[in-house]
Amino acid sequence: MTDWRAPGYTELRELGTGAFGRVVLARHDGSGTLVAIKYLSVERLGGDRFLARFRQEARILATLDSPHVTRLYEYAEAEGAAAIVMEAVSGASLRAVLDAHGPAGPEAALAVLKGSLVGLGAAHSAGIVHRDYKPGNVLVQNDGQSKIADFGIAVRSGQADVPAGTPRYMAPEQWTGGHAAPSTDVYAATCVFFECVSGRPPYGSTDLDALEHLHLTAPIPFEDVPEPIRPLVLRGMAKNPSDRPASALDFVGELERIATEAYGRGWERTGRRHLAEIAAALAALSPLAIALGTGSGGGGGAAGGGLGGPGGGGTGGGGAGGGGAGGGGAGGGGAGGGGAGGTGGGATGDANGGPGGTGNGAAKTVLGHAGTKAGAAVVGAIVVGAAAVFVIANRGGGREHHGPPRSAAPKGPTIAFASLTERYTRPALMVAGKYVRIDGLRDPALAQRVNRELRAPLDEQLRRYRVARVADAGGIGVKNPAIATGIELGLRGPRLVAARYVFKAHNAPLTPLDLGTTRAVTVDLTTGRRLRASDILRPEAVTRSGLADLERRISDAAPGKGLCDGSERSGQDTLSPRTLDNDDKETRVLDLMPTGTGLQFDVMPPLLGYFWACAETVITVPYDRISDLVRPEVLALIKASAADPSPSPS
Numbered sequence: 001m002t003d004w005r006a007p008g009y010t011e012l013r014e015l016g017t018g019a020f021g022r023v024v025l026a027r028h029d030g031s032g033t034l035v036a037i038k039y040l041s042v043e044r045l046g047g048d049r050f051l052a053r054f055r056q057e058a059r060i061l062a063t064l065d066s067p068h069v070t071r072l073y074e075y076a077e078a079e080g081a082a083a084i085v086m087e088a089v090s091g092a093s094l095r096a097v098l099d100a101h102g103p104a105g106p107e108a109a110l111a112v113l114k115g116s117l118v119g120l121g122a123a124h125s126a127g128i129v130h131r132d133y134k135p136g137n138v139l140v141q142n143d144g145q146s147k148i149a150d151f152g153i154a155v156r157s158g159q160a161d162v163p164a165g166t167p168r169y170m171a172p173e174q175w176t177g178g179h180a181a182p183s184t185d186v187y188a189a190t191c192v193f194f195e196c197v198s199g200r201p202p203y204g205s206t207d208l209d210a211l212e213h214l215h216l217t218a219p220i221p222f223e224d225v226p227e228p229i230r231p232l233v234l235r236g237m238a239k240n241p242s243d244r245p246a247s248a249l250d251f252v253g254e255l256e257r258i259a260t261e262a263y264g265r266g267w268e269r270t271g272r273r274h275l276a277e278i279a280a281a282l283a284a285l286s287p288l289a290i291a292l293g294t295g296s297g298g299g300g301g302a303a304g305g306g307l308g309g310p311g312g313g314g315t316g317g318g319g320a321g322g323g324g325a326g327g328g329g330a331g332g333g334g335a336g337g338g339g340a341g342g343t344g345g346g347a348t349g350d351a352n353g354g355p356g357g358t359g360n361g362a363a364k365t366v367l368g369h370a371g372t373k374a375g376a377a378v379v380g381a382i383v384v385g386a387a388a389v390f391v392i393a394n395r396g397g398g399r400e401h402h403g404p405p406r407s408a409a410p411k412g413p414t415i416a417f418a419s420l421t422e423r424y425t426r427p428a429l430m431v432a433g434k435y436v437r438i439d440g441l442r443d444p445a446l447a448q449r450v451n452r453e454l455r456a457p458l459d460e461q462l463r464r465y466r467v468a469r470v471a472d473a474g475g476i477g478v479k480n481p482a483i484a485t486g487i488e489l490g491l492r493g494p495r496l497v498a499a500r501y502v503f504k505a506h507n508a509p510l511t512p513l514d515l516g517t518t519r520a521v522t523v524d525l526t527t528g529r530r531l532r533a534s535d536i537l538r539p540e541a542v543t544r545s546g547l548a549d550l551e552r553r554i555s556d557a558a559p560g561k562g563l564c565d566g567s568e569r570s571g572q573d574t575l576s577p578r579t580l581d582n583d584d585k586e587t588r589v590l591d592l593m594p595t596g597t598g599l600q601f602d603v604m605p606p607l608l609g610y611f612w613a614c615a616e617t618v619i620t621v622p623y624d625r626i627s628d629l630v631r632p633e634v635l636a637l638i639k640a641s642a643a644d645p646s647p648s649p650s
Contacts, residue, residue: 449528
């Protein structure tokens with residue numbers, strides 16, 4: 001890294017450093033204003049390409065004027081280095097808050113989400129999409145208000161650019177190189193909101209391919225947050241961007257209404273007060289707070305090598321500070337520390353910047369959660385974490401990855417996942433629906449047929465919900481009844497696409513047959529035709545004798561000792577052509593879906609004469625046990641589709 005420094009500033013101390021740059025606290029020589037300067041080593045980061053990104057961040061920040069976005073003062077570059085001069089924010093990153101304290105509680109999480117939405121809204125109004133909103137890019141100030149930082153990979157709204165972001169919080173369209181839009185940031189903000197409430201990200205896999213699959217296809221885990229705020233999670237994390245709020249500011253109105261109904265008119269004040277307690281305690285241990293003297297109690301001057309300041313009381317009259325000259329001289333060179341907001345007087349650090357004692361009261365309690373890593377965590381909020389950003393660069397039809405290796409980019413038609421939300425009043429029910437569609441088919445009429453058939457399982461289930469029968473709830477009221485939809489892919493083309501819809505009920509007061517569980521669909525992408533069981537199995541396999549053989553093979557492949565763990569039937573019902581893969585849930589004994597390893601059957605044992613206590617079961621029969629029952633031409637298409645990875649989820 002070059003020794004070049006931004007002109008016109010006196011560097012006071014380093015706030016954080018990494019392989020690609022550092023952040024320092026400095027004083028503007030003309031006005032005396034304290035600032036944070038972010039330096040990057042252009043050469044280490046890749047030269048002109050990254051320099052252009054850094055300039056872009058400066059241009060973006062220069063257009064934004066919001067109390068919820070870190071303020072830009074100046075941009076400078078020279079001699080293979082560049083610097084952004086920003087306001088110095090005293091506080092802690094949301095990442096540090098969550099790591100130190102765990103779940104923040106609904107009111108605090110709502111306060112963070114609202115502040116972030118307002119800040120993102122300012123960016124959206126300027127035509128900017130952040131694309132990397134995450135806890136590490138949110139600074140929680142000592143008063144509980146939050147600010148968004150690091151617009152390093154932001155783009156103009158509507159730009160595709162290259163897919164980028166932090167995988168835990170990336171919207172489905174980011175995984176697939178779609179256009180960046182304000183709703184992309186809404187998705188990320190809702191993921192972070194979910195983590196603030198529950199203590200974990202919505203999808204927690206450490207495998208990149210698995211994480212992509214979860215963001216693209218997995219049901220939204222709304223059950224893990226309190227019932228009153230589930231509509232916010234379902235709305236903000238909708239798989240289809242068009243089903244999310246169009247902009248962050250549009251989402252604010254919904255948030256305020258739901259928050260007020262659930263937690264009263266003082267919810268934001270309560271939430272910010274809680275955040276302030278945690279953030280102030282964490283910030284008191286950070287190099288920035290030490291240099292600013294915000295952690296000091298009754299002592300004068302800034303601690304640990306910071307600029308000396310006037311004497312006086314610290315926050316709440318408690319805490320500790322390192323020694324500094326009372327009228328503006330330089331303090332000692334070591335680290336100062338101590339609690340903020342305590343009720344008693346903390347011990348003062350020594351003249352060399354030694355650690356001060358902690359104040360009493362609330363600050364000591366909160367610091368107990370922080371442990372010894374709090375200072376380092378706060379530093380991490382200020383430094384640009386280049387290695388934490390996942391970027392895919394397109395080169396010659398393939399993908400270059402800054403992160404774990406992944407498969408090559410698909411060509412031709414792609415599988416996409418769209419979503420819709422429907423609400424019913426009789427019975428009261430919200431359905432968070434999702435369906436499969438194919439993008440990129442050249443023939444519009446074929447595309448319409450294909451997508452109509454692929455969506456049929458969802459439409460079939462929605463029609464049933466409209467006339468559903470309400471189960472006896474024993475007179476107990478049911479809150480927020482909902483159905484979520486998941487999709488499992490069996491085949492991904494190029495000829496056949498197969499998918500199983502999984503309907504997951506939460507507090508839905510419906511009978512088992514009306515609830516629905518799973519439904520499979522297989523479509524030929526060259527004709528738009530849906531393949532039923534009779535199209536997949538040989539003609540002799542769908543006779544009564546053939547179906548008896550099929551039932552035996554399915555039972556042999558079932559876990560345990562057969563269907564219903566080998567229990568005896570109470571009746572003599574058997575499979576018949578009319579109960580095989582039809583659209584009537586009340587008479588359909590099984591449906592099937594071809595996969596890469598075998599035929600997957602969804603079996604309803606009670607309709608075969610077993611006790612109703614036997615649950616609906618999904619069983620896969622390997623091809624080596626069942627291929628003789630499959631039409632040869634269909635088996636060839638299945639094998640070709642199982643071997644070819646395209647189309648793939650997008």
